[in-house]
Amino acid sequence: MLIIGAMNSPKESLAGQISLFGEMGFDFVEITIEAPGATPEKIMAGKKEIHDALHSYNFGVLSHFPWYFSVAHPYPRVQKAIVEEFCLAFDAAAMLGAKKATVHTEFLPSGIQDRQVHIARTIETVKKLHKEASDRGLALLVENYSASSFSIKDFKLLFEEVDAGMTLDVGHASMDGGEGVEGYLEAFRKKIAHVHLHDNDRKADQHLPIGAGKIDMRNAIRRLKSFYDGTITLEVHSQDKDLLKFSKDKLEILWFGKKKFLENKEYALPK
Ligand SMILES: [Zn+2]
Incomplete structure (x- = not known):
């Protein structure tokens, strides 16, 4: 079943955004546990309001x-501290009842260290994170960014060594240096356990509303739908939240077809 979610901005109140997404008819919230407003400490302190x-x-x-x-990270002591921060954030995620945990591939330019080292370090850290996440009942998913960060080939190596899943980010796959959505869909059918959807001009990582950029969404959804039927988060970072609601309607129309979309609306809002 297609399940559509939205992601909070860590700069705004988490409980307030959950209510907003609820009023818009989303099925779930993907909580980014992130500074400044949604650190593990702040989530723990506000847990009653968030749970309510x-x-x-x-x-x-x-x-x-x-x-x-x-x-x-090229400095092992810095990497160790970051893994500790991940663990605190995993604790907060488990407390909120999360089952899936999405982490990203390296954002620092891969050129600062030997490529082989960059890949080996990524695999080593993901192994550790996978163990820490599993211990807390979380399925660890690794999200694609660009080929220089971690390519399709690198993901294949990673999955040989770690039993983690993948969050396919359609926007990231489509931007300059992202290797294209088709490549990921082809290679990781069995690994994709969650999807991020947003649009862009196929150059920069813009997180635009669905339809506002140049990604062939109809084609991407058709291919995805041929094997995937699960959670999709609309990672639309527009100031105007109506564009998030618009993106949800767009996704439902692309997924179910216009006729079914209108029927579903009638069912959701009986006269
Ligand atoms: Zn994403």
């Missing part, structure tokens, strides 16, 4: 971690 908001919309929870947390 989640319960009032019967929301499922997925978790997401800062894209700028290194997984292949």
Whole structure:
């Protein structure tokens, strides 16, 4: 079943955004546990309010971690500290009832260390994170960014060594240096356990509303739908939240067809 979620901005109140997504008819929230407003400490301190908001919309929870947390940092002591921060964030995610935890491949330019070292360090850190996440009942998913960060070939190596899943980010796969959505869909059918959807001009990572960029969404959804039927988070980072709601309608139309979309609306909002 297609399940559509939205992601909080760590700069705004988490409970407030959960209510907003609930009113818009989303099925779940992907909580990014991230500074400044959604650190593990702040989530722990506000847990009653967050749980109340989640319960009032019967929301499922997925978790997401800062894209700028290194997984292949050239300084081992810095990497160790980052893994500790990941663990605190995993604790907060488990407390919220999350089952999936999405982490990113390295954001630092791969050229600062030998490519082989960059890949080996990524695999080593993901192994550790996979163990820490599993111990807390979280399925670890690794999200694609660009080929220079971690390519399709590198992901294949990773999955040979670690039993982690993948979060396919359609926007990242489509941007300059992203290797294309088709390549990922071909290679990781069995590994894709969650999807991020947003649009861009096929150059920069813009997180635009669906239809506002140049990604062939119809084709991407058709290919995805041929084997995938699970959670999709609309990672639309527009100031105007109506564009998030618009993106949800767009996705449902692309997925179910216009006729079914309108029928579903009638069912959801009986006269
Ligand atoms: Zn993403």
